[in-house]
Amino acid sequence: MNQTSLESFFSDVGRALGTAGVNRSAETVRRYAEHTMACGDIVPSGVVYPASTADVQAIVRAAGRHGVALYPVSTGHNIGLGSKAAARAGQVVVDLGYRMNRILEIHDKLAYAVVEPGVSYQMLYDELVRRGDKLMLDVTSGPPQGGMIGNALDKGAGYTPYFDHFGFSCGLEVVLGNGEVLRTGDGALDSATLANWHTSKYSFGPILDGVFAQSNYGIVTRMGVWLLPRPPVVRSFHFTFPDDSDLGTIVDLCRPLKMSNFVPTLFRVANDLYLCGSEGESPEYAASGGERSISDEGRRALRAKHGLGAWTVSGAFYGPSVAATEPMIQRVREHFGQGGKATYIDHADAPRHAALQVAINAFSGVPSLGELGLLKWRPGGGNLWFLPGTPMDGAVANEFQTICRRIYEAHGLDYMVMNVCGPRFARGLHVLAFNRESAGERARADACYRAMSEAVAGRGVFVGRAPIQYHDHHMAQTMASYRDTCGAIKSALDPAGVIAPGRYGIG
Numbered sequence: 303m304n305q306t307s308l309e310s311f312f313s314d315v316g317r318a319l320g321t322a323g324v325n326r327s328a329e330t331v332r333r334y335a336e337h338t339m340a341c342g343d344i345v346p347s348g349v350v351y352p353a354s355t356a357d358v359q360a361i362v363r364a365a366g367r368h369g370v371a372l373y374p375v376s377t378g379h380n381i382g383l384g385s386k387a388a389a390r391a392g393q394v395v396v397d398l399g400y401r402m403n404r405i406l407e408i409h410d411k412l413a414y415a416v417v418e419p420g421v422s423y424q425m426l427y428d429e430l431v432r433r434g435d436k437l438m439l440d441v442t443s444g445p446p447q448g449g450m451i452g453n454a455l456d457k458g459a460g461y462t463p464y465f466d467h468f469g470f471s472c473g474l475e476v477v478l479g480n481g482e483v484l485r486t487g488d489g490a491l492d493s494a495t496l497a498n499w500h501t502s503k504y505s506f507g508p509i510l511d512g513v514f515a516q517s518n519y520g521i522v523t524r525m526g527v528w529l530l531p532r533p534p535v536v537r538s539f540h541f542t543f544p545d546d547s548d549l550g551t552i553v554d555l556c557r558p559l560k561m562s563n564f565v566p567t568l569f570r571v572a573n574d575l576y577l578c579g580s581e582g583e584s585p586e587y588a589a590s591g592g593e594r595s596i597s598d599e600g601r602r603a604l605r606a607k608h609g610l611g612a613w614t615v616s617g618a619f620y621g622p623s624v625a626a627t628e629p630m631i632q633r634v635r636e637h638f639g640q641g642g643k644a645t646y647i648d649h650a651d652a653p654r655h656a657a658l659q660v661a662i663n664a665f666s667g668v669p670s671l672g673e674l675g676l677l678k679w680r681p682g683g684g685n686l687w688f689l690p691g692t693p694m695d696g697a698v699a700n701e702f703q704t705i706c707r708r709i710y711e712a713h714g715l716d717y718m719v720m721n722v723c724g725p726r727f728a729r730g731l732h733v734l735a736f737n738r739e740s741a742g743e744r745a746r747a748d749a750c751y752r753a754m755s756e757a758v759a760g761r762g763v764f765v766g767r768a769p770i771q772y773h774d775h776h777m778a779q780t781m782a783s784y785r786d787t788c789g790a791i792k793s794a795l796d797p798a799g800v801i802a803p804g805r806y807g808i809g
C-alpha cells in the first residue's frame with residue numbers, strides 16, 4: 303500500500319463522510335494499535351467512522367479504487383483475541399460501532415431485536431430493562447461493552463439456551479468487497495417490505511449467513527438477534543470438587559443432563575485459578591520474578607480463601623417460581639452427589655463468591671465486569687485465549703487437562719481454564735495471563751500457545767476461535783481443499799481483496 307494511494311483514499315472518504323468520518327491523529331492511531339496479545343502493537347494507517355450502510359459502501363469502493371486494505375471492528379472489545387488491532391499493520395480500521403450504534407427494532411411479540419454494529423450487550427440489556435424487562439438476551443461473561451455483531455461474527459458464545467450467538471442471529475445486511483449490499487435469509491427477497499428477515503433462519507437458496515462468520519468476505523451493517531422471554535425465576539446451582547482429576551467425573555455427570563436437556567443452561571466448569579484469578583494478583587508471581595507458575599500449595603490456599611474447589615460446576619434452572627424449581631434442584635443434587643466428592647453451594651449463598659455471581663449473571667442475561675479481573679492476575683495486562691474443544695467424554699477431558707496443564711507449567715504460566723459443557727462437546731476457555739511488558743514473558747506466552755495448539759491438533763482437536771496473531775498459524779493447520787475453498791470465496795466476494803486481508807488466515 304503506497305502513501306499516494308492512502309492519501310487519495312482518505313481524501314475520497316473525507317469527501318463522502320465529512321471530517322467526522324476520518325481520524326489519522328497520532329493518538330488515535332496509537333490507541334487502535336493496542337491489544338493484549340503476545341506480539342507488538344499493530345499500527346493502522348488511520349481510522350474511518352461510517353454513520354450508515356451507504357458510508358460503508360463509499361469506504362469499500364474507495365478502498366477498491368486505491369488498493370487500500372480495511373479492517374472492520376464493531377466495538378473492538380475482542381480482548382485477548384485482538385481488540386481493535388488490525389490483521390496486519392497499515393490496514394485502515396473501519397470503526398463501525400462509533401457512529402452506527404442504534405437499536406433499530408425490538409419486536410416484543412416475536413422476541414427479537416435488530417441492531418447496528420455498535421450496539422453492545424450493556425446497551426441492549428439496558429433498553430430491555432427500560433421496556434419492562436420482559437425479554438432476556440444471552441450475554442457473554444466478558445466486557446459488557448462488547449458488541450453483539452462483532453461477537454456473533456467471531457462465533458462468540460454465552461451460557462443460556464441461546465448461547466450460540468451466531469446460531470441465534472437471524473438475517474444480516476452485508477456490504478461486499480465490491481461495495482454491493484447483500485441481505486441474507488428471507489431478506490434476500492427483492493421487496494421493500496420484508497416480513498421474515500429476522501424471524502426465519504432457513505429461507506430459499508443457499509444459507510449464505512455462515513460465510514460471513516470468521517471470514518473476511520464482507521462488512522456486516524445490521525443483524526437480527528433472537529431474545530428469550532425473561533423467566534420469572536432463575537435458580538442457579540453450584541458444586542465444588544476437590545481434585546484436578548475430578549474433571550473427568552464432572553464431564554461424565556454433566557453430559558446426560560445436557561443431552562436430555564434437563565438442565566437448560568450450559569455448564570460452566572471452571573478451575574480454581576479461572577475463578578480465584580479474577581479476585582487479585584497472583585500471590586507467587588513477584589516471589590519467583592515471574593518465572594514460575596503458582597504452586598499447588600498456593601492454589602489450595604486460594605481455594606480455601608474463596609471457598610471454591612479445584613473445579614467448580616455451575617448451571618441454572620428457569621421456572622415460574624422458586625418452589626417449581628425445587629424438584630429439579632433436588633434431582634441435580636442427587637446426581638452430582640454420586641461418588642461423595644461434590645459440595646453443594648445454593649443459589650442464595652453463591653453471590654458471596656464474586657466469581658459465582660458472574661455465573662448467575664451469565665445465566666440471567668445480565669452483563670457483568672467481574673471476569674475482567676483475570677487481566678490483572680499478572681501485571682502488564684497480557685491476555686491470550688486458547689480455545690480448543692473436547693468431546694464430552696471424561697477420560698478425554700482429563701487427558702487434555704494433563705497435556706495443557708503440563709505445557710502451561712513448562713512455560714512458567716498459570717493454568718486457568720473454564721470448560722463450557724454442552725451435550726456432546728465442551729469448549730475449553732484457556733486464559734493465558736502474562737506480563738506483556740516483559741519480552742521474556744511475551745515470548746513464553748507465545749511459545750505456550752503454539753505448543754498447546756500443536757499438541758491438541760496432533761490429537762485431532764481444533765480451536766473454535768483464535769487471537770488474530772495466530773490466524774495464519776491455524777489456517778495452515780487445515781486441509782488444502784479447505785484453504786482453496788476459502789480463497790475461492792474470497793476472490794468471488796472481494797475480488798480486490800480490500801476487506802481485512804489476513805483475517806482468519808484468508809487472503
Ligand SMILES: Cc1cc2nc3c(=O)[nH]c(=O)nc-3n(C[C@H](O)[C@H](O)[C@H](O)COP(=O)(O)OP(=O)(O)OC[C@H]3O[C@@H](n4cnc5c(N)ncnc54)[C@H](O)[C@@H]3O)c2cc1C
Pocket residue numbers: 373374375376377378379380381382383384385386398419441442443444445447448449450451452453455456457458459460520521522523673674675676685802805
Ligand atoms: C475476561 C473475558 C471474558 C470473556 N468472555 C467471553 C464470553 O463469555 N464469550 C465470548 O464470546 N467472548 C468472551 N470474551 C471475548 C470478547 O471480549 C468478546 O467476545 C467481545 O464481545 C467481542 O468483541 P466485540 O464484540 O467488540 O467484537 P469486535 O472486536 O468488534 O470484532 C470481533 C471480530 O469480528 C470482526 N468484525 C467485527 N465487526 C464486524 C463487522 N461488522 N463486519 C465484519 N467483521 C466484523 C472483527 O474484525 C474481529 O475479527 C471474553 C473476554 C475477556 C477478556
